Amino acid sequence: MREIDSNEICQAVRDLAIAAAHDLEPDILDALLAARDRETGELAGNILDLLLTNADIASRERIPVCQDTGTGILFLELGQEIHIRGDLNEALQEGVRLGYEEGYLRKSVCDPLTRKNTGTNTPAVVHMEMVVGDRLTIRFLPKGCGSENMSSLVMLPPSAGTEGVVRHVIDRVLAAGSNPCPPMIVGVGLGGSFEKAALLAKKALLRPVGEKSDREDVAALEERMLREINAKGQGAHGFGGITTALAVHMETFPCHIASLPVAINIQCHAHRHKEIVL
């Protein structure tokens, strides 16, 4: 049994929140660089240049990449050999609170009915999984809502088949237009149950940008959807161009014989994510 103090977890979450808001990871930076280098649309090319400049300024001058520093989404993989001293849930929330306060990040969380801001950017959304081993992996995904609002979940009839899934995803992504700040990353969750599909779609966003699915048939569909989305020429910010999406990531899970859940979770180009292993 290995012990981890909850204070250490709190500090780690605080640091992840601040780093995520200011420093984009190499996967998204490389994807934006590649998109800029192949862009043929003049305005879209200039905008992609500006986004790279923006990432540079954010990191050097400690100004958030985007003012929407998001709802905190935490993914934990907790090794079953670990014993945590103190209150884990409290440590996670306190870490988010400290990160948003001390990092000068925008507090964007409010009551859904009264719309009153909680003032701390908490509660964060926490997804926890038990895994074998004695390590704790924490991933922090601050999720802005320009893109989150363009997400959806539908229970298709199984007769819709692969074509139905592909058409639905492409139609939804194109209908979002410039709202979610393209070039975007499209997370698709296929199968499972109502809530499982949504979680799969979000988890698909955790994959390094452009990394293909392990399943060959799924990887082929990801590539096809990406190609068809980009062929419509909406481009960066809908200003016309060849990169509307940087990647399509699809995660699958077996589902009921009567069911075909499809969830789409959109991520904007300001794809902020950080990870630590304790």
Place this chain on the structure above:
Amino acid sequence: MSLLRSEPAFFDNLPEVRLPFTSEALASLKAGQLVSLSGTLYTGRDQTHRRLCALLDEGKELPVDLKGQLLYYVGPSPARPGRVIGAAGPTTSYRMDSYTPRLLALGLAATMGKGARSAEVRQAMLAHGAVYLAAIGGAGAFLSRCIKKSELVAFADAGPEALFRFEVENFPAVVINDLAGRDYYELVAAAQKKGEG
């Protein structure tokens, strides 16, 4: 970390437009044009709009005269000590659509955010001679540097949703809806369709 071959040079040659717009400047804007804005503007997003319209419902005066002004849809992140403001890029505009025609009727000359507007808003813009611009979403750090002064005008308790007056310099934006009724997002889609045909 330096990712750039150079600082983007395209800003050097942009048409410069003063805020608030003169009627000539407003008429000169063309859908698809990238412009550089300098001068004063006001900010507001979801709660700001809800409160402005609530004041109108009660027959009360607004905290600011919006006639001829530009309203920028933004909820900035807090300023670090010594800074004017934090990140300050645009939020998605459609959430303001249900409120916008009322403000345009008061003489608001321009709105700025990101994403397409509803048919009702476009009609109201045509009727009142107003334009809509898109700022660059997700470029909040870059745009922060274009804001030289920020002053709280109203609704302080709404936090990032308060109404601010900004003084901006060389703030880049793309004209989406112009006075002639053109919509740049539609022009892009039409050009693509023609290319396919």
